[in-house]
Amino acid sequence: MARIGVFICHCGENISATVDVKKVAAAASRIPGVAHSVEYKYMCSDPGQQMIKNAVREKNLTGVVVAACSPRMHEPTFRRACAEAGLNPFLCEMANIREHCSWVHEKSDATTNKAIDIVRTLVAKVKKNKALLPIKVPVTKTALVLGGGIAGIQASLDIANAGHKVILVEKQPSIGGHMSQLSETFPTLDCSQCILTPRMVEVAQHPNITLHSYSELESLDGFIGNFKARIRKKARSLDEKLCTGCGLCTQKCPTRKIASEFDAGLGLRPAIYVPFPQAVPNKPVIDREHCTYYLKGKCRLCEKICPTQAIRFDQEDEILEVEVGAVVLATGFDIKHGDFFPEYGYGKYKDVIDGLQFERLASASGPTLGEMRRPSDGRVPETVVFVACAGSRDPAKGIEYCSKICCMYTAKHAMLYKHKVHHGRPYVFYMDIRAGGKMYEEFVRRAQEVDGVQYIRGRVSRIYERGGKLVVKGADTLLGARPMEIEADLVVLATAGVANAGAEELAQKVHVSYDPYYFYSEAHPKLRPVETNTAGIFLAGACQAPKDIPESVAQASGAAAKVAGLFSQSELVREPLIAVVDRQAPPLYSTCVGCFLCQAACPYQAIEKEEIRGRDGRLIKTVAKVNPGLCQGCGTCVALCRSKSIDIQGFSHEQVYAEVLALLNRGESDV
Amino acid sequence: MKTGFYPGCSMKGSAREYSESLLAVSQALGRELPEIPDWNCCGATAAHNLDRDLALALPARILAAAEKDGMYEVLVPCAACYSRLSVTRHELLGDEDLRRKISGLIEADYRGTARVLNIVEWLGGIPDLESKVRKPFAHKVACYYGCLLVRPAGIVNFDRPEEPRSMDLLMKKIGADPLDWAFKTECCGAGFSVSRTDLVARLSGLILDDAVQRGAEAVIVACPMCHLNLDMRRPNIEKLAGKKYNIPVIYITQALGLAMGIEPKKLGLQRHKVKVKFTQGLAKPPAASITPASAKPTAGAKSASGDSPAEAPFAGPSAKRGA
Numbered sequence: 003m004a005r006i007g008v009f010i011c012h013c014g015e016n017i018s019a020t021v022d023v024k025k026v027a028a029a030a031s032r033i034p035g036v037a038h039s040v041e042y043k044y045m046c047s048d049p050g051q052q053m054i055k056n057a058v059r060e061k062n063l064t065g066v067v068v069a070a071c072s073p074r075m076h077e078p079t080f081r082r083a084c085a086e087a088g089l090n091p092f093l094c095e096m097a098n099i100r101e102h103c104s105w106v107h108e109k110s111d112a113t114t115n116k117a118i119d120i121v122r123t124l125v126a127k128v129k130k131n132k133a134l135l136p137i138k139v140p141v142t143k144t145a146l147v148l149g150g151g152i153a154g155i156q157a158s159l160d161i162a163n164a165g166h167k168v169i170l171v172e173k174q175p176s177i178g179g180h181m182s183q184l185s186e187t188f189p190t191l192d193c194s195q196c197i198l199t200p201r202m203v204e205v206a207q208h209p210n211i212t213l214h215s216y217s218e219l220e221s222l223d224g225f226i227g228n229f230k231a232r233i234r235k236k237a238r239s240l241d242e243k244l245c246t247g248c249g250l251c252t253q254k255c256p257t258r259k260i261a262s263e264f265d266a267g268l269g270l271r272p273a274i275y276v277p278f279p280q281a282v283p284n285k286p287v288i289d290r291e292h293c294t295y296y297l298k299g300k301c302r303l304c305e306k307i308c309p310t311q312a313i314r315f316d317q318e319d320e321i322l323e324v325e326v327g328a329v330v331l332a333t334g335f336d337i338k339h340g341d342f343f344p345e346y347g348y349g350k351y352k353d354v355i356d357g358l359q360f361e362r363l364a365s366a367s368g369p370t371l372g373e374m375r376r377p378s379d380g381r382v383p384e385t386v387v388f389v390a391c392a393g394s395r396d397p398a399k400g401i402e403y404c405s406k407i408c409c410m411y412t413a414k415h416a417m418l419y420k421h422k423v424h425h426g427r428p429y430v431f432y433m434d435i436r437a438g439g440k441m442y443e444e445f446v447r448r449a450q451e452v453d454g455v456q457y458i459r460g461r462v463s464r465i466y467e468r469g470g471k472l473v474v475k476g477a478d479t480l481l482g483a484r485p486m487e488i489e490a491d492l493v494v495l496a497t498a499g500v501a502n503a504g505a506e507e508l509a510q511k512v513h514v515s516y517d518p519y520y521f522y523s524e525a526h527p528k529l530r531p532v533e534t535n536t537a538g539i540f541l542a543g544a545c546q547a548p549k550d551i552p553e554s555v556a557q558a559s560g561a562a563a564k565v566a567g568l569f570s571q572s573e574l575v576r577e578p579l580i581a582v583v584d585r586q587a588p589p590l591y592s593t594c595v596g597c598f599l600c601q602a603a604c605p606y607q608a609i610e611k612e613e614i615r616g617r618d619g620r621l622i623k624t625v626a627k628v629n630p631g632l633c634q635g636c637g638t639c640v641a642l643c644r645s646k647s648i649d650i651q652g653f654s655h656e657q658v659y660a661e662v663l664a665l666l667n668r669g670e671s672d673v
Numbered sequence: 674m675k676t677g678f679y680p681g682c683s684m685k686g687s688a689r690e691y692s693e694s695l696l697a698v699s700q701a702l703g704r705e706l707p708e709i710p711d712w713n714c715c716g717a718t719a720a721h722n723l724d725r726d727l728a729l730a731l732p733a734r735i736l737a738a739a740e741k742d743g744m745y746e747v748l749v750p751c752a753a754c755y756s757r758l759s760v761t762r763h764e765l766l767g768d769e770d771l772r773r774k775i776s777g778l779i780e781a782d783y784r785g786t787a788r789v790l791n792i793v794e795w796l797g798g799i800p801d802l803e804s805k806v807r808k809p810f811a812h813k814v815a816c817y818y819g820c821l822l823v824r825p826a827g828i829v830n831f832d833r834p835e836e837p838r839s840m841d842l843l844m845k846k847i848g849a850d851p852l853d854w855a856f857k858t859e860c861c862g863a864g865f866s867v868s869r870t871d872l873v874a875r876l877s878g879l880i881l882d883d884a885v886q887r888g889a890e891a892v893i894v895a896c897p898m899c900h901l902n903l904d905m906r907r908p909n910i911e912k913l914a915g916k917k918y919n920i921p922v923i924y925i926t927q928a929l930g931l932a933m934g935i936e937p938k939k940l941g942l943q944r945h946k947v948k949v950k951f952t953q954g955l956a957k958p959p960a961a962s963i964t965p966a967s968a969k970p971t972a973g974a975k976s977a978s979g980d981s982p983a984e985a986p987f988a989g990p991s992a993k994r995g996a
């Protein structure tokens with residue numbers, strides 16, 4: 003005979019303000035099989051958990067229903083409490099009367115009755131629950147880090163220094179990410195390359211790190227501790243082992259007029275190239291879209307010139323298969339380009355540029371060698387207008403968030419300009435100045451007060467050319483929204499920080515969720531900021547939201563700590579909520595008819611074939627079997643099986659029917 | 674499945690030529706445009722400053738009448754009316770209580786089934802417009818969208834709100850050369866046409882000045898209000914600017930009509946204050962002799978390139994035409 007305990011939580015007032023909890027407790031006590039029914043202000047608190055533990059022991063409970071918040075929130079808490087009292091944790095269920103009831107309805111009898119209904123279904127279910135044992139799985143102590151910007155670099159180094167193996171995959175020919183493009187960095191104005199390149203070199207030389215540059219993830223299968231990744235190493239068109247990085251080929255390649263990605267389109271590069279001199283690895287790639295040989299079948303100059311005969315025109319992409327225990331996503335961000343600002347003439351006027359282009363103009367390694375010269379005619383701009391919030395915080399542009407980094411880099415840009423052109427006139431149009439951070443506000447003030455940058459609070463409505471000048475039309479809202487025009491020589495738009503173009507595709511490959519802007523979602527916005535909702539996959543850097551370097555690095559170290567914590571265990575425990583195929587005594591052995599529809603349907607390749615043999619070794623039948631290590635409990639196979647031979651433990655047919663029946667047959671126990 | 678036509682007040686009065694040219698064009702295209710039966714004023718600039726219910730009820734009554742008449746879309750050529758009708762539809766479809774309330778006020782169940790189209794959308798939806806062109810409108814034009822045709826973006830949801838191009842594309846289809854200019858969506862002074870002519874003169878003056886400086890031969894408009902300010906208020910504009918602008922202001926339907934070979938009279942071209950000398954359809958001067966399209970004005974040029982310098986700019990005092 004079942005002896006179920008029902009524990010109803012007020013959740014402060016979250017539940018009790020709209021649901022009559024006393025009535026629910028009373029109604030629950032009348033459900034057949036319920037041996038104990040109480041309500042309490044905070045069930046998840048220590049005294050609340052103690053109530054459950056005591057009742058389990060004293061009343062000899064065979065099952066527990068906690069009617070409270072979502073199981074996503076506290077199921078582990080209550081299951082642990084039950085386990086501590088000696089009850090199998092899988093005999094504890096949660097009835098969600100908060101998210102599914104009190105939060106979405108007004109206070110009324112109907113609301114209370116719905117809460118009672120929810121409790122009744124879960125009581126019916128828990129009566130059919132079976133004690134389950136958690137599944138133990140081994141941990142592969144190698145981490146896969148995707149993205150070699152500063153976040154990926156930091157995460158790799160931290161994990162490697164904790165003694166674990168790291169496979170770092172970077173899409174571009176070199177690691178470094180956006181930070182490698184920056185000139186100097188706020189708030190200290192130290193040179194970006196100078197602080198970044200030593201770390202890049204450390205990555206390349208670290209014995210625990212394997213770097214795959216110019217590579218991308220093809221697919222990821224498996225689960226925490228046991229992922230299988232396929233990595234596409236794109237053809238560099240040369241043998242990396244033979245290439246010494248002497249650079250002769252890149253100097254001699256006759257196809258030289260290709261817009262350099264690294265210089266944000268302001269400089270040129272050859273068809274065989276290294277993105278920048280400090281690149282890691284310092285080995286070129288051939289850009290097949292532009293190389294004369296691939297286009298016209300002639301040239302092969304680099305091949306002739308290479309002293310080590312490293313060039314391989316016929317090289318093909320290579321697919322590597324690796325096993326890893328954890329994944330860190332550190333694929334970074336991008337800024338808005340192109341057609342986004344037709345009213346600002348971005349893409350139309352050469353002297354309307356974005357922040358990254360300005361970084362390249364200001365950088366000593368940039369196309370002007372750090373001299374402040376505008377792209378159109380190479381003249382030194384006398385008046386420069388910086389437009390903050392270009393696209394950000396603008397619902398009309400579809401981007402409602404603040405990009406967070408641009409107030410700071412705009413102040414930096416105006417300052418750098420003034421340091422290079424002493425007589426220049428920098429103006430900044432802004433909405434608000436967001437300079438929260440250590441030494442940040444002081445930095446912006448320095449731009450205003452020491453370097454004399456003119457800050458104008460107002461938006462720019464339009465930019466157009468008139469008589470060789472760029473007319474910037476805006477308003478000064480601190481002077482009564484006075485319309486104003488500035489004739490500028492150069493305009494720099496702090497365009498919105500956005501997710502990478504490939505962010506969504508990657509998220510779907512690795513099964514993590516993302517927000518409406520394609521930034522990856524953390525598991526909890528406050529308490530689990532470096533984890534995703536997929537166990538074993540962590541986040542670092544600007545792929546989660548626009549971030550500056552210090553924040554990206556901090557999160558990367560956080561993610562690395564999580565990975566190291568995971569790798570400190572020799573085995574992982576998984577919930578046994580997986581599919582099982584029916585097994586019976588002879589002569590039936592199993593209701594499975596061996597059609598293997600389930601095998602084709604399973605998205606995780608978890609279904610295998612098992613041969614059932616008699617004592618004499620004779621094959622009796624071939625039936626399906628679920629690999630408990632691979633099954634994710636999605637239930638696809640259950641829905642497909644025509645002989646109803648597969649069930650999900652914890653969500654069996656029997657349990658779900660019991661729930662439905664409980665809803666249909668309201669007994670006399672009801673109010 | 675018919676498309677209704679909401680003329681609104683100005684197309685029956687001050688902007689008669691807009692209506693005439695639209696109907697001439699639609700007839701030539703073989704598209705019927707029945708007027709919405711028993712239509713009323715949309716409330717225009719006044720109602721929504723005074724009374725929200727009234728501002729919604731007036732357009733809702735129009736749209737309800739169209740729905741009742743089986744119209745599944747309504748062409749609203751005036752940008753101001755278009756804005757009122759679009760905003761009303763948007764607000765009522767997004768708020769069931771409000772929809773019921775306004776339906777009560779107008780004593781008709783407004784359902785929101787009829788789509789509201791502006792002139793550019795309607796023309797843009799006509800397949801193969803290029804094939805209807807008899808005499809390519811080979812002129813440099815400045816397409817002026819004004820404030821209301823493409824905004825607010827969230828409601829009209831048509832073209833880019835700050836740098837629209839749909840009218841430019843239509844102009845290309847009829848052989849014109851739409852210029853890249855800076856005042857496509859700047860305000861002309863709109864409803865202040867009567868009360869603050871000084872303001873209108875300044876704002877509209879800036880618009881004309883940029884168009885002329887960039888070598889436009891005509892400003893193309895899709896709104897009676899814009900036309901009124903840029904054309905009828907020309908004396909005020911010129912007085913304030915201290916210079917003459919001879920550039921004509923032409924409705925998009927008139928330009929299309931000319932390209933389709935419709936007689937200028939049928940398009941109401943003679944009604945403009947600033948005379949239009951694109952008389953392609955007429956016997957008089959062939960197009961080539963009037964428009965020195967290649968003439969590039971110098972910065973601060975006194976006269977527009979599209980005009981023969983000797984031509985007297987005006988037909989007469991604005992009072993003559995009365996709205």
Ligand SMILES: Cc1cc2nc3c(=O)[nH]c(=O)nc-3n(C[C@H](O)[C@H](O)[C@H](O)COP(=O)(O)OP(=O)(O)OC[C@H]3O[C@@H](n4cnc5c(N)ncnc54)[C@H](O)[C@@H]3O)c2cc1C
Nearest residue numbers: 149151152153173179180187188334335357543544550551
């Ligand atoms: C104009 C500008 C100026 C700035 N100035 C400063 C400053 O002065 N100070 C400061 O603190 N911050 C500054 N920032 C912010 C700084 O650039 C970011 O904080 C930092 O780059 C974030 O690092 P990340 O590694 O998360 O991302 P990223 O730098 O974007 O690196 C991501 C890396 O992942 C790679 N990648 C992308 N997708 C994949 C994939 N699918 N597979 C494999 N690899 C992939 C990319 O190629 C890239 O190498 C500035 C930003 C901008 C735009």
Ligand code: SF4
Nearest residue numbers: 245246248249251308
């Ligand atoms: S010439 Fe050969 S060795 Fe030198 S960088 Fe090029 S590929 Fe490498």
Ligand code: SF4
Nearest residue numbers: 255293294301302304
């Ligand atoms: S073969 Fe291609 S990469 Fe090599 S030198 Fe010629 S153009 Fe450059």
Ligand code: SF4
Nearest residue numbers: 391394404405408409
């Ligand atoms: S950080 Fe500053 S410039 Fe960037 S979006 Fe936020 S407020 Fe605008």
